Amino acid sequence: MRISLFSTPPGWIATAWSRIGLQALALPQPGPGEAMAALARELNKCLSNLPEPSFPQSPAAALEDELLRYFAGEKVAFSTIIDFSGYTPFQKRVLELVRSIPAGEVRTYGQVALQAGLPKGARAVGGVMRANRTPLVIPCHRVLAAGGKLGGFGGGLDMKRYLLKLEGYNPENTQNA
Numbered sequence: 108m109r110i111s112l113f114s115t116p117p118g119w120i121a122t123a124w125s126r127i128g129l130q131a132l133a134l135p136q137p138g139p140g141e142a143m144a145a146l147a148r149e150l151n152k153c154l155s156n157l158p159e160p161s162f163p164q165s166p167a168a169a170l171e172d173e174l175l176r177y178f179a180g181e182k183v184a185f186s187t188i189i190d191f192s193g194y195t196p197f198q199k200r201v202l203e204l205v206r207s208i209p210a211g212e213v214r215t216y217g218q219v220a221l222q223a224g225l226p227k228g229a230r231a232v233g234g235v236m237r238a239n240r241t242p243l244v245i246p247c248h249r250v251l252a253a254g255g256k257l258g259g260f261g262g263g264l265d266m267k268r269y270l271l272k273l274e275g276y277n278p279e280n281t282q283n284a
Contacts (some may be wrong), residue, residue: 110146111167115178116175117269121146128188131240134262149177149240152193174243180273182210194238197223201235208249211275215251216258220282229253243270245275 109124119142131152156176170187176184189206191199200225216236220228236247242261248270252258257278260267263281268270270280 109145109167111171112142113171117266119140122167122170122173123150125192127190128166128191129170129241129244130190130192132242132244134242134266152238152240161281169217170244177243178273180214182274187241187244188212189244190239197225197231198235198238200224201232202239202245205236205239205247205250206245208246210246210249213249213251213255213271214275215253215255217253219250220224233258246270249276 108130111122112126113120117137118137119139120135121133121139121142121144122129123131131146131149133142133149136142136145145272166187170185173183173187177185178179189202194202199200201219204219204222205214212283214222216229216232220226220232223232225231236250237245239261241247242248248262248267250258250261257264257267262270267276
């Protein structure tokens with residue numbers, strides 16, 4: 108596993124890479140130590156134990172560039188390959204659906220569940236969002252509770268509001284679920 112740590116305008120981000128691709132990403136933290144601790148929590152969600160990767164640093168450098176452009180307000184389509192090891196087929200389907208939500212748009216847990224083929228699965232989608240090891244690249248902050256309420260977010264509701272505003276969505280009328 109290869110680890111990358113870098114600073115962005117809202118804070119330090121840490122990423123972990125397997126041979127396949129991005130395995131985990133920690134949301135912006137106040138310092139490098141906090142980013143590494145947050146990354147460790149994301150990695151604990153991973154059920155796989157993959158061997159040491161053998162690819163060059165370029166995927167991490169590309170993601171760093173994309174994240175810096177993202178936090179500068181640019182609309183970025185993240186090109187990072189995701190390592191879906193450890194996810195169930197349902198989780199992978201939901202994560203791929205959420206990854207396709209364009210910046211500046213949101214969906215509800217219920218809408219994602221319906222699109223994933225589980226019409227009454229809003230809570231199941233919430234569980235998948237909690238299991239998401241690669242926030243920002245798989246933008247779980249774009250998934251809201253029923254009625255447009257913010258719902259939960261691993262990075263906290265202030266971070267969720269910040270990200271939505273950065274993308275041009277006004278969460279001011281949304282409330283905590």
